[in-house]
Amino acid sequence: MAQKYNIKNMPREEFFASGHRGCVGCCLALAVRLAAKALGPDIIVVNATGCLEIISSAYPETAWEVPWIHTLFENTAAVASGVEAAYKVMKRKGYFPADRPVKIVAMAGDGGTADIGFQALSGALERGHEFVYICYDNEAYMNTGVQRSGATPYGASTTTSPAGKASSGQKTWKKNMPLIAVAHNIPYVATANPSYPFDLMNKVSKAKDVKGPAYIHVFAGCPTGWRSPSDTPVELGKLATQTGVFPLYEVENGKWTMKVESQLKPVKEYLTASQGRYKHLSEETINIIQDRVTREYAELKSRCGIV
């Protein structure tokens, strides 16, 4: 059984150390810190180019207390495939102690996952490498200056999908990466949110024990890119889940389970809660988003067998 975490048994060790260069209020840093605690020391992290790599690795400093490699933007899952293959054969040939666990963990942002890294990820999931892939989704290319990605939500204003007289921001709907991961028939897929820290750690802990690929899609509030005060992202994360915008669920060997909100809050509460990226939204657009969220939440419940 995977380790379950609560306020009492939270590991004190830090593997993603303080002193990184994340913005104040950065939720990806929080998510990675929590995930690293759940993963422990026997891991190798493969990181895509992006916010996480930039905030944690400025030469000659590092925030990593575990082995970590970054090479390029779009190839994270492929590099992880190589690391996994290497350890598999090195253990088999006796070059590395066979009984010592080494878990390969890939980490990339939403652009590095849903857009440019999509092919490499799909290939690695299909091949069945034993690794955990964590996508930290801050819903745009934040590191390069808040450009839209395939994971940017409908209506969000970014620097390449700006709201203006003739535009209400992002014109397309967020690419559903967890569902695409599920379509690869891998043993474990989950969504997680650092606003629910123990739930996130428990899912990471479960993913660590999976024989085969595991994919975790993490909601990562970004005060810089969302134009929100730096003390709001954890609250925004809660609202995203409470409104059904970012529901928390797991798919284990094809079986869907979710944390159901007994009473979903209106999406408007989330969209209008100190997020500059949504401040231009009209009532009409908010209603369009509400309809979509309601429909998708019902679809998710039905997948989980909840009537």
Add this chain to the structure above:
Amino acid sequence: MSKRIGIEVSVAVAEAVKLCNVDVIAAYPITPQTHIVEAIADLIANGELDAEYTCVESEHSAMSACLGSAACGARTYTATAGQGLELMHEVVYVASSMRLPIVMSVANRALSAPLSVWGDHSDVMAVRDTGWIQVFCESGQDAVDMTIWAFKLAEDKRVLFPVMINLDGFHLTHVVEPIVMPSKEEVDKYLPKNSYPKPLDPRTPRTFGSFAPPAIYTEIKKSQEVAFEGTRPIIEESFKDFEKHFGRKYQAVEEYKTEGAETILLMMGSYAQTASLAVDELRAKGEKVGLVKLRLWRPFPFDELRKSFAHAKRVIILDRSISVGGPGGPVASEVRAALYDAAKRPAIVGFIGGLGGRDILPENFVELIKKGQSIAAQGQEKFEMYGVRE
């Protein structure tokens, strides 16, 4: 005991990979590299080679997986060709800059457009400056020997650079040749176990591939250049070491009938075998013609070339790729740069030919030499495309 057998060159390369007890192969199939990776897959399927073969979904991922594998200290191999090499382009740089001792065979192929699966050297010219040690093969024996040699050189702690072995697509990869296959015992004696000094290992956590602010990027690049330059004597030593073990001699620059030659023909790869027949023919007629084969393309053997051309009056260079809008073929322009400072400089005439698999026959080489001599006699130092049907 080593054994001389008739074998397809691609299959022989796969056998060499097996002899080297490679740990990880990550490759994507592309003509004309396919026979190499298919033969490796067979060796693994038959239990003759214990390795992980990661069938990646693209060449970009092939080289990326190789980065991950090599960084863990596993012996790592891949093979590609043409468009595949171009697709992995940005990753090719990373292998050298991160000092990862990957060995890659390139079954040299022309580049699109128009699509051509046939051979020339366009593909490898695009990765000329990526910081890989790069050699060209003339024969199947070369291809086998260079594969075994490459692992030892790449993994040498004084080197730790990736090595690229170029073999002409189809003209070399798909021919059956008599090749001396070394025995397992001989290779084991020659090639020590890979012991990459600082692998990715949870027992010793290290950060690989940090980003470099302007305050340090230049210094890191300088250190790469110094280390790469430092491989020159080690490469020379490694050829001697190979000769000691296997009895076959390789050099950065290899000469054929250059004694007293006034005209020297220079090229890389398998066309040199055909060119040697033209040299034989002209020598039989008493003409002072010789052939220089450039085995080592990077690091470029400046000193060795100057020595080879010390007494030549004219050098005729065959490039099998075109630098559109540039100074002619890449090999000719490098040779020109190498000889610019020489006290006595031969005339240099460049030809571009053999593109997209176009044959150059022995009689064509005779014609090419004559043409080059006549261009040089007119005091011109130009380049032209050879064999164009106009």
